[in-house]
Amino acid sequence: MGFAKTAILMAAMTALFLGVGALIGGRGGMMIALVIAVGMNAFSYWNSDKAVLRLHNAREVDERSAPEYYRMVAQLARNAELPMPRVFIIETDQPNAFATGRNPENAAVAATTGLLQRLTREELAGVMAHELAHVKNRDTLIMTITATFAGAISMLANFAMFFGNRDRPGGFIGTLALMILAPLAAALVQMAISRSREYEADRMGAEICRNPLWLAGALQKIEAFAQRIDNPAAERNPATAHMFIINPLHAFKHDKLFSTHPNTANRIAALREMAGGMPAPAAAPRPVPARPRTGPWG
Template identity: 85%
Template sequence: MGFAKTAILMAVMTALFLGLGALLGGRGGMMIALAIAVAMNAYSYWNSDKAVLRMHNAKQVDEQSAPDFYRMVAGLAQNADLPMPKVFIIETDQPNAFATGRNPENAAVAATTGLLQRLTREELAGVMAHELAHVKNRDTLTMTITATFAGAISMLANFALFFGGRDRQGGIIGTIALMILAPMAAGLVQMAISRSREYEADKMGAEICRNPLWLASALQKIESFAQRIDNPAAERNPATAHMFIINPLHAFAHDKLFSTHPKTANRIAALRAMAGAEKPVVQPVPRRSGPWG
C-alpha cells in the first residue's frame, strides 16, 4: 500500500510539473528551466550523500574504531540481504539516525552518539534495521526524484513572472498566485511521500531485526529525548530533517499537512499490532561490555 501511495503522489508531482509548464505556455522557457533543474539534481544525485554527511559532521567508523556498532550493522545488513553500507557516527547528544546514498551499493547509515548512549542494544538494532530498510527500499532515490520535480517546479514558478506574461490567462495576479502555490503544492507532495516511506521502513525494519517491539521501544524513547535535546546541525540544515528516523526539529507532533514524519504514536501502534499479529522471533543480543566506539 505504501508503494502504491508513493507512486500516486509522484504521479501528482509529475502532473503538477507538466500542468505548470502548460499554464506558462512557453515551451522554450519550460525546457530551459527543466534542463537546469535536472542538471542541479543530477549533481545532487551523485553528491548529496557526501554533502549531508558533511553538514552533520559525520565521522566514518570501522570494525576497529567502533567494533560493536559496526558488527551490529553488518549483521543486520546480512539479514536484509544488503551490501555492507558505510557506517558513520555523528557527535550530537540528540538520539537520532538516518540513511543516505543513491543505491544499496553506495549507501551509508549514520547514528548520533546520543543514540548509541541512550538506547539498549535491542533498541539500537531496531533503529539501524529501519535505516537499512530505507536503503533496501531505495527511499533515498525516491526522494531524489521528487526533489528533481520539486526543484523544477520551483524554478518554473520563479520564471513565471518573466515568461508567464501579463496577457496570459489570469494576468499578473494569476501568475503571482501560481508562483506561490505551485512550489507549496510540490513541497506538500514531497512531505507526503516522506511520511508514507517511514511507515514502510518501520515494517521492513521490524522484519530485518525480527522483533517489532525493539523498534517501537526505540521510537518512543527517541521522541522523548528529541523533544528536550537540540540537534544544532539539523537546525542549521532543516532541509535534511525528513531523513532522520524522528524529526530532529522539535515540530509537527501530529500527522499534519506540513510534517515530514508520521505521528510517532501511530508508528508505535502499527509496530505493536505487527508484533501481536505474529509472534516475534526473539534473538538475544549480547549486552555490550563497554561504551560504543
Template identity: 75%
Template sequence: MGGYVKTFMLMAALTALFMGLGAMLGGTTGAVIALVAAAGMNLMGYWTADKAVLSMSGARAVDENSAPALVRMVHRLADGAGMPRPKVYVIETDQPNAFATGRNPENAAVAATTGLLRRLTEEEVAAVMAHELAHIRNRDTLIMTVTATFAGAISMLANFALFFGGDRDRPGGLLGTLALMILAPMAAALVQMAISRSREYEADRVGAEICGNPIWLADALRKIEAFAKGIDNNAAERNPAIAHMFIINPLHAHAHDALFSTHPNTANRIAALEAMQAPVRQSGMPKLGRGRGTKAGPWA
C-alpha cells in the first residue's frame, strides 16, 4: 500500500507542477489551454505508446511456433495470476533485460532480450517475466505513459516561456520565466524518475508472488545488472526515453538510488526480495519445462 500512496502523491505533485506552470505563464487561460493540450497528448499516448516503445526497442513478436518455451512460460504465469495472456516479443540484443508495455491488462505485451533467454536459468527467466506481468497487473505501464506525457508537456510549456515570455506581470518577470524554463522540466524529470523507482519495488514484490519464489528474481536481478554494466543495449542507447521501462537500467546500472536514476539500487531490491523468502509460497507455479513436442535448445 505504501508504494501506491507514494505513487499517488508523486502523480499529484507532477499534476500540480504542470498546472502551476501553466497558470504562471498565462494565468487561468494558460492553465486551461495547457490542461487541454496535456489531455490530448495523454489520449494519444494511451492508444499508441505501446506500439512506439516496441518499435523503438526493435522488438519482434513471437508465438508458440517461433519461441514455444518462452510463450508457454508467459502463458502459464499469466494463467496462474488470473490475468489475460499478454503478447510476447523478443529483442535481439546480448544484454539480458526485459520490459512490459500496454494501456491495460487486456492490451499488453512483454518483451525479453535474447541475452536474457541465453544467460539466465529457466527459473530466473520465469521470475523476470513474472515481474513484467506484475507491472501489467498494477497498470504501471499506463502510469509511466501518463507521467512521461506530463513531463513532456511541462518541457513544452517551458519552451513556450522561452519564446513568448509568459505573463510578465507576475512576480519575477523575465528572471522568473527563465527560472521556470530551467527548473520545471528538471523537477518533472525528478518526479517521473521517483515514480519509476517506486513502481519497480512494487513489481518486484508482486512478481515474486506470481512466480512463487523471490530468490529466483533476486538471482535474476543480480545477473542482469552484472551483464548490463558491460554489454550495450544499442536500441536503448538510441532511445534513452524507454530506459525506465526495463527491469534493470539498460544504459548501464547506477550504483545508488540517485535522484536522476530511473531504477532503484539493485542491492536494495535484492535485500527486499530476500526478506520475502519466508512468507511467500514456495514454487506454486506450474512446471517450467518446455513440454513435449517442442525443440530443445535456445529459448527463441
C-alpha cells in the first residue's frame, strides 16, 4: 500500500508539473525549468551524503571502534539482504538517526550518541532497521525525483511574470494565483510523499528486525527526548531535518500538511497493529549476541 500511495502522489506531482508548465511557460518554459531542476538535484543526489554527514560532524566507526553497534548494523543488513553500509556516530545528546546515500551500494547510516546511550538494544535495532529500510526502498532516489519536480514547479512560478500568457482567462490575476498556488501545491505533495515513505520504512524496518514493538518503543522514547533536548547541528541546518527518524527540530502533534514526518502516535499504532499479526517475538533472532554491556556504544 505504501508504494501504491507513493506512486499515486508522484503521478500527481508529474501532472501538476505538466499542467503548470503548460499554463505558465508553455513547452519551452517547462523544459527550461525541468533541465535546471534536474541539474541541481542530480548534483545533490551524487553529493548529498557527504555533505549531510559533514554538516552533522558524523564520525565513521568500524567493528574495532564501536563493536556492538557495528555488528548490530551488519546483522540487520544481512536480514535485509543489503550490502554493509558505512556506519557513523554523531556526537549529540538528542537520540536520533538517519540514512543517506544514493543507492544501497553507497549507503551510510548514522546514529547519535544520545540514541546509543538512551535506547535498549532491541529499540536500537528497531531504529537501525528503519534506516536500512530507507536504503532498501531507495527513498533517496524517490525524494530526489520529487524534489526535482517541486523545484521545477517553483521555478516556473518565478518565471510566470516573464513567460505567463496574460491573454488566457484570468490574465494577470490568474498568473499571480498560479505563482502562489503552484509551489504550495507542489510542497504539499512533496511532504505527503515524505510521510508515506516514513510509514513504509516503519513497516519494512519492523520486518527487518522481526519485532515491530522494538521500533514502536524507540519512536515513543525518541520523540519524548527530542521535545526537550536540542540538536544544535539540525537547528543550524533545518533542511536536513526530514532525514531523521523523528523531527529533530520539534515534534508535530498531527500529520500536518507541511510536516515531513507522520504523527508519531499514528506510527506507533500501526506498528502495534502489525505486531498483532506477526509470529511470537521470542522466535525472532537477536541482532547482536545477548551479552552484558561492558561499556558505552563505541
